[in-house]
Amino acid sequence: MEILSRVGAVLVALAPLVAIIIAVLTLRQLKAQTNAAYKPQLVLEEFLAKIHGRSESEEVVFPADWIRISSDGASAIQPDLVFSKPQFPLFLHNVGLGAAVSASLEWSFDVKLYMAQVNERMLGIAESQRLDVLLREGIFIAQPANGISDFRARVFSLENDLTNRIHAILPTSQVPTAYVINMPGSYVILLAGYLHTMHLGNREHNFVLPYLDLLVRYEDIARNEHQIAFHIAAELTGDTGSTWLVRFDVSVKI
Numbered sequence: 152m153e154i155l156s157r158v159g160a161v162l163v164a165l166a167p168l169v170a171i172i173i174a175v176l177t178l179r180q181l182k183a184q185t186n187a188a189y190k191p192q193l194v195l196e197e198f199l200a201k202i203h204g205r206s207e208s209e210e211v212v213f214p215a216d217w218i219r220i221s222s223d224g225a226s227a228i229q230p231d232l233v234f235s236k237p238q239f240p241l242f243l244h245n246v247g248l249g250a251a252v253s254a255s256l257e258w259s260f261d262v263k264l265y266m267a268q269v270n271e272r273m274l275g276i277a278e279s280q281r282l283d284v285l286l287r288e289g290i291f292i293a294q295p296a297n298g299i300s301d302f303r304a305r306v307f308s309l310e311n312d313l314t315n316r317i318h319a320i321l322p323t324s325q326v327p328t329a330y331v332i333n334m335p336g337s338y339v340i341l342l343a344g345y346l347h348t349m350h351l352g353n354r355e356h357n358f359v360l361p362y363l364d365l366l367v368r369y370e371d372i373a374r375n376e377h378q379i380a381f382h383i384a385a386e387l388t389g390d391t392g393s394t395w396l397v398r399f400d401v402s403v404k405i
Contacts, residue, residue, distance in 0.1 A: 189249030190371055191320065195381045195401045196242040196329065202343070204350055204393035213282075213299055214343040214350075214395065237305070237339040241383075242329035243320065243367075251320040251377070254369035258313040258335045262286060265341050265361040272348040282344050291337040293344070307337050320369070338363055342385065346395050360385035360397070364404070380404035 203216040217239050245251055266284050273281045273296075281296035291312065294304035312335045320330055341361055363383040370376055382402045389396030 190247050191245050191249050191251035191369065191377070192247035193251060193320065193367055193379050194244045194246050195365070196244065197401045198399055200397045200399065202346060202395045202397060213302055214346040237336040238333040239339050240331045240333055243332055244329050245320045245322050248322055248324070249372050250322065251369040251371065252318065254317040254320055254367055256315040256317065256332060257366045259364045260338055260361055262291065262309065262337060269341055269344040272345065276348065282347060284341065284344060293340045305336065305340055309337060312337050334363065349390065350393060360387060
């Protein structure tokens, strides 16, 4: 009887501690559920691009006019890459319930490899029609060998061209329009340079269009860190000689 009394006294003494432990575990579970409910979820939209050659003469046609065709068939003409910095938009959506804050965007692709391939494809092309691309101490330079029609030399610092920051990416439930981010100008130029060589008769069907990777690091409202990596594969699906249809497929890298 005395043993039972002691056991009962111990259980009574432990009851507040057990209650505290249960309360702490409950609060942690509620916090985890709240964080999960408001976790951002980023999605990069797939699309087609119709790229038109642009020229002042029949001899030189450079792929300067890019038209974005979205999945719903709508299109919007973008600034050409002859007179302005080549910027082609991608649409980033946050389909989660919480905002993604302090987002950093890091683009990557094998600049040297595709630069070398474009330059190799330019060999044998007349100097008046050739575009030369080079890399010097982190500076990407694209320039006409002898004045491609309307194309002005483009110079990019890859450090600035391949990085970007967004203060906050709000959920689509709060901001129905997507956040617009631009492809790196160096990538746009290399892809246009490749298509340019196709127009001039250098048509290697086994040539793979440059891929593009995007790593997005961000925090949720609870300051938990997250990241997601997108792989963007370009595929030529149509070619009339001066107009190209390029599909950009987006997948999430594991």
